[in-house]
Each structure stands twice: as C-alpha cells, then as structure tokens.
Amino acid sequence: MTGIRVAALQMRSGTEPEANADAFEALVREAADKGAQYVQSPEMTGALVRSRAELLERIEGARGALITERAEALAGELSIHVQVGSTAVALPDGRVANRAFLFSPEGNLIATYDKIHMFDVDLDHGESWRESATYAPGEAAVVADLPFGRMGFAICYDLRFPQLFRAEAVAGAQVLTAPAAFTRQTGEAHWHVLIRARAIENGAFMIAAAQGGKHEDGRETFGHSMIVDPWGRILAEAEGDAPEVVIADLDISEVAAARGKVPNLRNARDFTVKQVGAAEDAARSKAS
DSSP states (O other): OOOOEEEEEEEESSSHHHHHHHHHHHHHHHHHHHHSEEEETTTSSSSOOHHHHHHHHHOOOOTTTTHHHHHHHHHHTTTTTTEEEEEEEETSSSOOOEEEEEEESSSOOEEEEEEOOOOEEOOGGGGGGGGGGGGGGOOOOEEEEETTTEEEEEOGGGGOOOHHHHHHHHTTTEEEOOOOOBBOOOHHIIHHHHHHHHHHHHHHHEEEEEBBOTTSSEEEOOOEEEEEEETTTTTOOOOSSSOEEEEEEEHHHHHHHHHHOHHHHHHHHOOOOOOOOOOHHHHHHOOH
16 A cells, blocks of 8 residues: 555644534544545644643643544544644643644554654744743654554654654654644744755655644644645645645655655765864964
8 A cells, every 4th residue: 555645634723622622523524525544633733722720721631631532533433544743631740741642543542752842932023932841842753654654753843853854764754744833933934944854855755734823822823734745845735824624645655766866864874073163273373
C-alpha cells in the first residue's frame, strides 16, 4: 500500500472541550466522507486556553478525556486513522503535557508524542508566550509504522528545530507531521517556508493541520493548514483561517524518488566547528 488519502483539519478551538469535540467530530466525518483514510487535527484540539488556572480546570487525566475518547470512537466507527494533533493532558506530578494521540482504524491507541520544544518567545507589539510556565517538555521523538508508511511526530514550535525532523527521517519516517497553533504574526512570516523546508530537506511528505482565526482566549492564529510533498510542492492548503477540511492524495513511493534524486540523508557527514576571529587573533598577539 503506497497510496493514501489524508486530511488536515483546520479548526478554531475555543475554551470549552465539549464544543471543540463536537466541531472536531463534524470535520472528521466530513473528511471521511471525502475518502480520507488518515485525519489530523491541529495543536490543542481539545481546548485552547491561555490562562493556566483555567486550563487546569478543563483537562482530565493523561488521556485528555473527552477529545481522545471522541477520536478513539470515530477511528473505530469510520475505520480510519485519527490523529489528535495535540491536547493538554494532566501529568501525575501536577504538570501538563502538550500531547498528540494517534488511533488506528480499529479504535486502538497506536502512539502518543509530547511536544519537546516550548514556545518561550517575545514577539513584536508586546506579544509574549511562556509555554514552559505551564507545560512539561517531552523528551523523546516518536515514529510509528502505519500501513501506508512510517510517520514521524512533531507539534507547532518543534517546526523550528530541524534536527527533530532529521532524526525521524533517518529513523525511516516518510511522512512527517506538525499540527500547530501558529500565531498570526509568526505564521505570516514563517509558516509556509518552514513547512516546505522540512519536507524538502528530509525528502518527506509534511502534514500540518492548523488552528486559525480569533479564539475565545484572545489569541489569533494563522491557519493555512497544508499538505506538502517530498519535493516541497504544496499539494493542498486552506485558503485562510476559517475551519475547513484540507485533502490530498499521497503516493509514498515519491519519498524514495525524491531521496534518490537528492540523497542528502545518505550524504550527511559528521563535522566539528572551528572558531576563528578575535579570540584567536588576541592569543597570537600575546604570544608574539
């Protein structure tokens, strides 16, 4: 099996898990009606809540409760792979994980992945974020073997760390994922180029479902959910930031073709970094 129809769900998640689960279910069913065999939702599908105290009131246990229960049921009912791009889950030590879940067509949990890189930034116009104040970073990259190929996981800010995607590609991943809630400011500047770059440099498909629009907690996200092929071509993209289903057909054999043309995974070499300049010049002057 090398061909697969996939869907990226663009959402505008709010603060109420039940409303988000209903919106998620409607989009999953729409995607399945269009023939999608794998469906991915954005980062923080279950609830998009900026306040830590308010977030903690809305999450339940390590399985994310409502949204993952809905995803598990839909996967089994519709006989498709369903990936919750991420949702906030409570950890035993009182902290929170930003966790992705992938369910099989039988409704079984295949894999989870905890976001590794925390979005601690200070942007223009006073926009600041400190994910590390709420979330515990993950410590392991994850790849999963599916009937159509091997898949690697990432979430949002992970997109700026190419070593994660390279490690997954070296581990055999042919499809890379980056469900996200990119801010409008960073999305307008970098979303397209980062998604395409990760696809090109790894010779892999990229699937990136995104949050889009103005959310109940006051944030604004960029949208433009995308599916990109191993040559960096955009196969499908949401027109803007409104909720919708983005569909594309993937031929996994294109991964081997791209990597055969430009075998950079095979050609990579270890190297050291040599520093030259002022410090070295000063040492020479002192010696003379």
